[in-house]
Amino acid sequence: MMNEHPGFWGVLKRPFVLDLRALALLRMATAAVVLLDLAIRTPDLEAFYGNMGVLPVSALMEHAWSPYQFSLHAATGLWQGEAVLFLLAAGLAGALLLGYHTRLATVASWVLLVSLQNRNTLIGQGGDDLLRMLLFWGIFLPWGRVWAWDARGKPAPERLDYFSAATVAYVVQLALVYWCTALLKSGGEWTHDGTALYYAFSLDQLLLPGGRLLYPYPELLRFLTFGAYFMELLLPFALFIPVGVRWWRLLVVGVLFGFHLTIGLTLYVGLFFLINWASIVGLLPPVALDWLARRVGADAPPRLRWPVRLPAWRLPWRLRLERTRPPTATAQRRGRVVREVFVGLTLAYVCVWNLDDVAVIRPEGGLLPAPLRWFGYLFRVDQHWGMFAPVVFKDDGWYILEGTTTKGKVLDLNRDGAPVRYAKPAAVVDLFPNDRWRKYSENYLFVNNAWMRPYYCNYLLRIWHENPAHAPLRHLSVVYMKEVSLPDYRVARPTREVLCDCELPDQNQVVNTK
Numbered sequence: 001m002m003n004e005h006p007g008f009w010g011v012l013k014r015p016f017v018l019d020l021r022a023l024a025l026l027r028m029a030t031a032a033v034v035l036l037d038l039a040i041r042t043p044d045l046e047a048f049y050g051n052m053g054v055l056p057v058s059a060l061m062e063h064a065w066s067p068y069q070f071s072l073h074a075a076t077g078l079w080q081g082e083a084v085l086f087l088l089a090a091g092l093a094g095a096l097l098l099g100y101h102t103r104l105a106t107v108a109s110w111v112l113l114v115s116l117q118n119r120n121t122l123i124g125q126g127g128d129d130l131l132r133m134l135l136f137w138g139i140f141l142p143w144g145r146v147w148a149w150d151a152r153g154k155p156a157p158e159r160l161d162y163f164s165a166a167t168v169a170y171v172v173q174l175a176l177v178y179w180c181t182a183l184l185k186s187g188g189e190w191t192h193d194g195t196a197l198y199y200a201f202s203l204d205q206l207l208l209p210g211g212r213l214l215y216p217y218p219e220l221l222r223f224l225t226f227g228a229y230f231m232e233l234l235l236p237f238a239l240f241i242p243v244g245v246r247w248w249r250l251l252v253v254g255v256l257f258g259f260h261l262t263i264g265l266t267l268y269v270g271l272f273f274l275i276n277w278a279s280i281v282g283l284l285p286p287v288a289l290d291w292l293a294r295r296v297g298a299d300a301p302p303r304l305r306w307p308v309r310l311p312a313w314r315l316p317w318r319l320r321l322e323r324t325r326p327p328t329a330t331a332q333r334r335g336r337v338v339r340e341v342f343v344g345l346t347l348a349y350v351c352v353w354n355l356d357d358v359a360v361i362r363p364e365g366g367l368l369p370a371p372l373r374w375f376g377y378l379f380r381v382d383q384h385w386g387m388f389a390p391v392v393f394k395d396d397g398w399y400i401l402e403g404t405t406t407k408g409k410v411l412d413l414n415r416d417g418a419p420v421r422y423a424k425p426a427a428v429v430d431l432f433p434n435d436r437w438r439k440y441s442e443n444y445l446f447v448n449n450a451w452m453r454p455y456y457c458n459y460l461l462r463i464w465h466e467n468p469a470h471a472p473l474r475h476l477s478v479v480y481m482k483e484v485s486l487p488d489y490r491v492a493r494p495t496r497e498v499l500c501d502c503e504l505p506d507q508n509q510v511v512n513t514k
Helices: 007-016 020-049 057-063 079-098 102-119 126-138 165-184 196-201 209-214 218-240 245-266 272-283 286-296 329-358 374-379 435-445 452-465
Strands: 395-405 410-412 473-484 495-503
Touching (some): 020 079, 020 102, 020 126, 020 272, 020 286, 102 126, 126 272, 165 218, 165 272, 196 209, 209 218, 245 286, 452 495
Antiparallel strands (some): 395 410, 395 473, 473 495
16 A cells, blocks of 8 residues: 655656456456457458558558558458458457457557558547557556466565556547647537537537437537537646545546446447546556455466466567566666666657647647658657547438449449439438548548548449349449538438449449549
8 A cells, every 4th residue: 555654746647556356357448449449440451451441551651651550450351361460460450458468468459459450540549549548558567467367376466556657648638639639629519619529419420329318409409519528628627626536536547437438329430439437447446456356356366267288388589578587676776767768769659649630829840840850750659639629510411322333223232222312311321331430431521531432432333243142333433421410400402422433344343433
């Protein structure tokens, strides 16, 4: 336990002292989300990561690549190669979940996650940045010290409270997520009118049944808008109060759990709310963990908790990321100093990156000049927390994949070849297989992403003609029925916008795309 009379330094570091059991739960939750993310992405191995999909490697390198990025997933354009990497990532995430060779599993999982996200940035969202940072900071946290396979046969730690530069980085990172989210919401609908959630729930591409229930009540939406804005702006300060730390943390965890539960029930945001849930479990104070340990039997003897024997990983000494023998006192001190300095400098870099992102007034070249940004792109500590910022997107609508057969019949490929119908679907979100496709379709709209459109057209035509039961097409148009969100529950007339046209000759080969 912490010293009853800790002095000034002890008081100052209180907000950054974490329980080793909470870090173990953070490890498990992060690994579980990585596994779920892989499972959701797997059906689209070819569509999102193969050369026969919507983003061939050549197009990635030409339009969506930085010279400082790396991606093992871009080394092959075959879905079979991607499948091997997915299986490897799943195995490593499983090892991380168990706490088996934790440090090595953390580093390798982070490398593969960065590689995967770099392979297709057109389907990324804010939650991906947070998941990536949880793994990054986890490399420097002892989240395999307890409640892990690595802890078998080792004496229990003398203390469960733990402090380091990495715990500071973890707490500050969580605060930055919400502070920057709030500061980037500079539009009047967040700060003055209170109409942000009205417009968010007006987006049929995002609206879930929970949001549909709240949508008819403008005053409630106005109250919730200001509540969300000021919660994001003010709640993180509670993480830095050095008095009554456990109660402030319980407040933060409880409020954020409810906040993200509400988001998950009302808006179609994929894994966003689950990633945020995972991110806060490391804040759980000892009082909550003691209660949890009693309920789940975490204090049972190790032989009862771990009845299965797993093989040891034998690696050349140059590749070892884990100690195989007790270090000397000198080596311990040197390693600790190097780690703390690196984490501290990286945290400072991350803070400046975020400050540059939200700054209203910037010096010429920004607070973080371009020559210094290579570190952020290489290690993927770059981040942007602009969820519904600075204002909520107003251009709503739905897609119609309008295909014309060789016999002149017009079909909608988005509805498995049913006759084209321009009326709004009962649930627009049902048109997307998952949130990755929804995010892709959102990016597809932007004029600066017009280069994406021919690749999508060609992909749609190819998979359509692979099914012999489908009628051959001679023309395909990607049509967006644009419906601008209006204030006061007014309904705009949808307008038909053709984003891409593909013409085929009789041999069903794409020859003209515009």
